[in-house]
Amino acid sequence: AQTVTQSQPEMSVQEAETVTLSCTYDTSESDYYLFWYKQPPSRQMILVIRQEAYKQQNATENRFSVNFQKAAKSFSLKISDSQLGDAAMYFCAYRTRIKAAVNKLTFGGGTRVLVKP
Amino acid sequence: KAGVTQTPRYLIKTRGQQVTLSCSPISGHRSVSWYQQTPGQGLQFLFEYFSETQRNKGNFPGRFSGRQFSNSRSEMNVSTLELGDSALYLCASSPRSLRTDTQYFGPGTRLTVL
Numbered sequence: 001a002q003t004v005t006q007s008q009p010e011m012s013v014q015e016a017e018t019v020t021l022s023c024t025y026d027t028s029e030s031d032y033y034l035f036w037y038k039q040p041p042s043r044q045m046i047l048v049i050r051q052e053a054y055k056q057q058n059a060t061e062n063r064f065s066v067n068f069q070k071a072a073k074s075f076s077l078k079i080s081d082s083q084l085g086d087a088a089m090y091f092c093a094y095r096t097r098i099k100a101a102v103n104k105l106t107f108g109g110g111t112r113v114l115v116k117p
Numbered sequence: 118k119a120g121v122t123q124t125p126r127y128l129i130k131t132r133g134q135q136v137t138l139s140c141s142p143i144s145g146h147r148s149v150s151w152y153q154q155t156p157g158q159g160l161q162f163l164f165e166y167f168s169e170t171q172r173n174k175g176n177f178p179g180r181f182s183g184r185q186f187s188n189s190r191s192e193m194n195v196s197t198l199e200l201g202d203s204a205l206y207l208c209a210s211s212p213r214s215l216r217t218d219t220q221y222f223g224p225g226t227r228l229t230v231l
Contacts, residue, residue: 033218033219035219037222042224043205043224043225043227044222044223044224044225045207045209045222045225046222047219047220047221050219091160095218095220102173103148103150103165103167103172103173103211103218103220104150104162104165104173104175105150105152105160105162105209105220106162107159107160108159109159110159110160
């Protein structure tokens with residue numbers, strides 16, 4: 001079974017600064033998706049960024065980028081130019097791509113990001 | 118496109134009762150997945166429905182069940198409620214295609230069991 005670990009329960013960042021969230025995962029599969037989701041206090045889970053394991057290029061979405069290290073099974077999220085609206089819980093998630101019939105996300109425990117003005 | 122909608126947003130029940138939660142997916146999405154979120158256990162997968170059939174199931178007791186209708190709307194039912202069932206229940210929809218299978222979440226239903 002796959003597991004996802006987020007070792008940082010909470011991270012604090014100054015507005016306009018950069019913060020990096022860590023995520024490691026364990027899998028024996030070679031093809032999969034990795035995601036970062038953001039859950040603000042309003043509770044709605046929002047997709048931040050997605051990475052396909054077969055792609056060597058790291059995904060980016062505006063101020064959000066990832067550092068995907070497949071051999072190390074590491075998938076960190078960098079938030080640049082942090083804004084007050086970035087304050088939220090961030091979840092790393094894994095989904096198999098080999099077993100197309102298994103449409104299930106396995107989540108890490110989450111990292112709370114605090115943004116100081 | 119309208120996002121995933123869940124009703125009701127809040128629910129208070131007592132032990133032993135049953136509850137039904139509803140989820141309407143994004144138009145065109147055929148897969149609906151349900152997750153339970155608690156402070157202690159985090160986010161856990163309950164089950165997935167696709168084309169009115171349960172395709173995957175997480176490690177939850179049989180008191181948790183669901184169904185999907187022909188319009189892809191899904192309901193989740195919990196019978197004989199226990200205090201530990203208090204949680205945020207999230208529903209997510211996805212197109213279920215080979216090219217893209219990202220799950221998009223609804224706002225959740227907060228269930229409190231007294």
